[in-house]
Amino acid sequence: MQPDLLPGPRAASVLYQLRSTPPLVHCMTNDVVQNFTANVLLAIGAAPAMVIEAEEAAQFAPVASALLINIGTLTSASRQAMLAAIHAANESDTPWVLDPVAVGALEFRTQFAREILALKPAAIRGNASEILALAGEHSAGRGVDSADDALSALPAALKLAQLTGAVVAVTGEEDYITDGENAWSVAGGGVLMTRVVGTGCALSAVVAACCSLPGSRLDNVAAACQFMKLAGEQAIAASRGPGSFVPAFLDALYGLKAEALA
Numbered sequence: 001m002q003p004d005l006l007p008g009p010r011a012a013s014v015l016y017q018l019r020s021t022p023p024l025v026h027c028m029t030n031d032v033v034q035n036f037t038a039n040v041l042l043a044i045g046a047a048p049a050m051v052i053e054a055e056e057a058a059q060f061a062p063v064a065s066a067l068l069i070n071i072g073t074l075t076s077a078s079r080q081a082m083l084a085a086i087h088a089a090n091e092s093d094t095p096w097v098l099d100p101v102a103v104g105a106l107e108f109r110t111q112f113a114r115e116i117l118a119l120k121p122a123a124i125r126g127n128a129s130e131i132l133a134l135a136g137e138h139s140a141g142r143g144v145d146s147a148d149d150a151l152s153a154l155p156a157a158l159k160l161a162q163l164t165g166a167v168v169a170v171t172g173e174e175d176y177i178t179d180g181e182n183a184w185s186v187a188g189g190g191v192l193m194t195r196v197v198g199t200g201c202a203l204s205a206v207v208a209a210c211c212s213l214p215g216s217r218l219d220n221v222a223a224a225c226q227f228m229k230l231a232g233e234q235a236i237a238a239s240r241g242p243g244s245f246v247p248a249f250l251d252a253l254y255g256l257k258a259e260a261l262a
């Protein structure tokens, strides 16, 4: 399959919708990226809430617009809380998104991620090594960063999408987004995005926000990828390295214009 470039006007209209009805994203994410994820959601125009206790998470998932499950620092307790939140989300039709951080490299999280694939994620967003491993393919990943090329993981993304019904986004130098039938590609960004922690995790939170919006879920997830690519590119042009990239990136997300996407 040869993915087409996501048309700019589609991304522009998703940004417009997101800002007209700001989604409230229930984030169950890893300990490393909590603050950055919340700031990215606020900068783009969505709202974050980090609710992690099992009882509260099950209560909050139905209230939220979308739920993010990121297994970057999974523990036995967070595993139970995540399961409770996913079940509550499914009962109330709240879309939930999986970020399979470091799947393949470690047994406990790999088993958990495979188990919750049966619980109907709306979308899955990971780097190439994670998507390959989650699909049961050979992956060169050893930790949270990818050691594989995103295009090489597109067949695995297609397979996962067909197996689960989720829209799958595999990210890297270029991003590929598929519902198992059609695929978009999204270009842009830059390597500096991999020299700060949390860009992938924050993207998954933006994907969750976009999954709550009306319209084509495939287009909505691809638009989320496009927002991060364009803001990343603008931030790289305005910064001198990882330290100045982070504030420039938040500023670029905040200032992102539908016209620039279109």
Ligand SMILES: Nc1ncnc2c1ncn2[C@@H]1O[C@H](COP(=O)(O)OP(=O)(O)O)[C@@H](O)[C@H]1O
Residues within 6 Å of the ligand: 126, 127, 128, 144, 145, 146, 171, 172, 173, 174, 175, 188, 189, 190, 191, 193, 194, 198, 199, 200, 201, 203, 225, 228, 229, 232
């Ligand atoms: N080599 C690259 N060139 C341009 N953009 C990149 C590159 N690698 C990653 N990105 C971008 O950085 C963000 C995080 O993606 P990625 O590094 O794949 O996820 P993760 O942080 O989960 O490993 C995405 O927006 C992606 O498009």
Ligand SMILES: Cc1ncsc1CCOP(=O)(O)O
Residues within 6 Å of the ligand: 030, 032, 033, 072, 073, 101, 144, 197, 198, 199, 200, 201, 202
């Ligand atoms: C470094 C690290 N360790 C466990 S989770 C995490 C953050 C990973 O962030 P990202 O996937 O966005 O690079």
Ligand SMILES: [Mg+2]
Residues within 6 Å of the ligand: 101, 102, 126, 127, 144, 200, 201
């Ligand atoms: Mg990641």
